[in-house]
Amino acid sequence: MRLARVALLWATAMTLTAATRPEIVEGNPASPVKVVIYEDLQCGDCRNFRALLDEKLLPKYGARVAFVHRDFPLGRHDWARPAAIAGRWIATQSTGLAIIYQRELYAEQNNITLAGLKPWLAEFAVRNHLDSKAIVASLSDPVLTAAVDQDLQSARGRGIARAPTVFIGSASLVETIVYDDIARAIDEAIPH
Secondary structure, eight states, rough: OHHHHHHHHHHHHHHHHHHHHOEEEEEEESSEEOOOOOOOOOOHHHHHHHHHHHHHHHHTTTTEEEEEEEEEEOOOOTTHHHHHHHHHHHHHOOHHHHHHHHHHHTGGGGGGOOHHHHHHHHHHHHTTTOHHHHHHHGGGGGHHHHHHHHHHHHHTTTOOOOOOOOETTEEEEESSOOHHHHHHHHHHHSOO
């Protein structure tokens, strides 16, 4: 009986997750070329990839490629998972704000601690006209937590162990991602 109840709760969470989980996509969401990015908001290499995305990849490929974000908070990072959960809440408010959140969080990454995350989230909410109490409360939301866990399970199913890991078709790039390598993989994936 207990297993059946757990299964029912999980199925309900997955249904709600699908309904409330907006896809965070930059570039052209309708593009058949998808660059799937598994990232950790507390990861220095992910912060560097975010800069590469903003400075080079989106300007060059944004009109032709969909850059799809997935959560992959590493266990060794103490505030990455709650930050990912809050990011999911922000995405339900505005996918554009979810990208701003990611950029600002990466920029402040070295100044944030687990204890300082909630105040930082509340300040972000105020700056962006969001409900500061709701963003903090989102950290214990089971539906948003399930959405992050779903990405984690998907990543593990793909054999991902490090962040960022980026997939372009069958090609994958891991951790320190060099522009020439990702540009080559994207160019090969774009139909000519």
